[in-house]
Amino acid sequence: MQFAKRIEGLKPSDIQEMFKLAADPKVISFASGVPDSTYFPIKEMERLAGTILSENAEKALQYGATEGYIPLREKIAARMKKDDIDTSVDNIMVTTGSQQGLELSAKIFLNEGDAVVCEKPSYAGAISAFKSYLPEFVEINTDEHGMIMEELEKALEMKDNIKMIYVIPDFQNPTGKSWSLERRKELIKLANCYDVPVIVDDAYGEVRFNKEKTPSLRSFDTERKVIHLGSFSKTLCPGLRVGWVEADIDVLQKYIIIKQSSDMHTNILAQMKVDKYLELYDFDAHIAEINSVYKARRDTMIEAIKEHFPSNCTYTYPEGGMFIWVEMPGNVDAREVLMESIKENVAFIPGEPFYPNGGVKNAFRLNFSNANESKIKEGIERLAKVLKQFTD
């Protein structure tokens, strides 16, 4: 059988393969970027489930509008407004997880051969979604303040096929890095100047360990270049597959048309559940609770790394999110390290899938949200021993 050209380069993502490995209870997994299910609001979800069906079953189980369930869209808009974002229900479309927002963005903006700018490294799931539209990837280096603007400007100046900039400004997947206010402002300036849409992936923005929030790119997006992708997967639960796109109304219209032929609409019952949860419970208090758990785990992991990792490995210090990024000396291949560490029952994700153009083998991603503190200590110690064999 003959497949389309776009299929040739695609391989199953390491991340999904890691889910399978991580399923062995002996393995301490720092691999998948999964929230800890013991902190899902299960009791609350149980209470909701019956209520929605007894009040509203015919609507919950019937076909619905592609844009999504209006009360949920209203609540999402209200939450964004609290962050100084000037938006309304008409700017919000519910997506089947924010992964769908990435897929739709690529489909809407990228012809074959067009270029997409992303951080180097960037989220593997976004790279896969974009890759299936056969674009060129322009990777821009980052430092501790975010994307390096001189590199971005040079790329925008030199290349006339850049159709989309993709960024994860808060607690990035995979590095855990965040952008400074200044870099955010500079990005908006460049996007305005070169008229390029900016896809902002905000999957981790609310998983924040310090009190202060750096304003979102959308909050000073005066010329409406930002398309903001939000998610309930990290703060509420991922299984329901509920995220959203916030965009200018004319742009959102394209998302609606494309989503319509992709899956008609997102599961209504799931939308109603999220809506009801937001109505009845204190979502911010819930977020604060999980954030305090994840913060403690980050601290534990950082301490253990400091104590045990070889000194020629560097690592990031995330102020939120779920990930620490480790770089080893240039000649070390993270896949080989993984093969050894699996024997010691520790798993992580080698960094390669986070580089769309490949070529970087000496980095890996550690997740700290999904193992408790004693497992984190134990796992990092074991991993450190393996690392020493490779980096000595």
Added chain:
Amino acid sequence: MQFAKRIEGLKPSDIQEMFKLAADPKVISFASGVPDSTYFPIKEMERLAGTILSENAEKALQYGATEGYIPLREKIAARMKKDDIDTSVDNIMVTTGSQQGLELSAKIFLNEGDAVVCEKPSYAGAISAFKSYLPEFVEINTDEHGMIMEELEKALEMKDNIKMIYVIPDFQNPTGKSWSLERRKELIKLANCYDVPVIVDDAYGEVRFNKEKTPSLRSFDTERKVIHLGSFSKTLCPGLRVGWVEADIDVLQKYIIIKQSSDMHTNILAQMKVDKYLELYDFDAHIAEINSVYKARRDTMIEAIKEHFPSNCTYTYPEGGMFIWVEMPGNVDAREVLMESIKENVAFIPGEPFYPNGGVKNAFRLNFSNANESKIKEGIERLAKVLKQFTD
């Protein structure tokens, strides 16, 4: 802002627009292809909802495998086996509604400019999904036995860019027509001979009013050319967005990779609900119940059409599904008829979006599943009066 080329030709589908019209309670709507929500198994779903969360909440709300929830995949395979289809759990991937199966099929098989064969007319939602990959459409006429094989063979002979054949062999949307056994066998022969995959859209196959089932295309698909798309939307409920793809394992692997970057996986809780429903209740009895309701509505609609429609309008007689297809004299434009009939508070779908290459204006689709018998009588009478103004 600049959009990809594929976006230019896409307009919001009439069908979704019709949902909005049909929402006015004064309107008798034969427009949307929606099951009657009063027959959803609501009591059963309420009972399930609590059980699943109290037994299995952490799994239900966490990320899951792209392939889908194994027990549900097993039950789907078992149901297909009862229809003499040689399959297994490894051949099944759960989709976010069978609409997603259509989108993924186009993405997997169609390069820009490749051709897709479909029935003339064909399902508008499939046409939109395919169109977004910029193919050429080869429309093949049908008669009362299905697609006309001489035309199909000629197309396959003449054109070397046909990469996919899309058919709805049972109770087609929009015509309500079904294929004879002989035509099905001939199609498989041609698909084998020309090595072209056949996407079988089986959304309506179980909504059957007579006892005998014509064997599915998959049941004599010896060389594995068929990709079978199934759905729970018409038989259980559409709001949960649960459908499936059944395919050869190597082909299914492509669907899994592409779905992974599209939405990671389908809502797990929804999959568990369908699974639990199949485990605890008699799904076939439920299907028999809704089929008897829809059969009576079909009878009522056919009777009313016979009695009131102008004699120069022809119509199909569906043995299942949800639709009757009406053709008016060649000079009548169904959109103009709709504009008038809306004034009389009756809605239907003009036929044009069901022809990917356009050009046919004198046909329309009537849905009989979503209005009760007295409304059907009343609506058809009103519509007949409008039709007489146009066809006299």
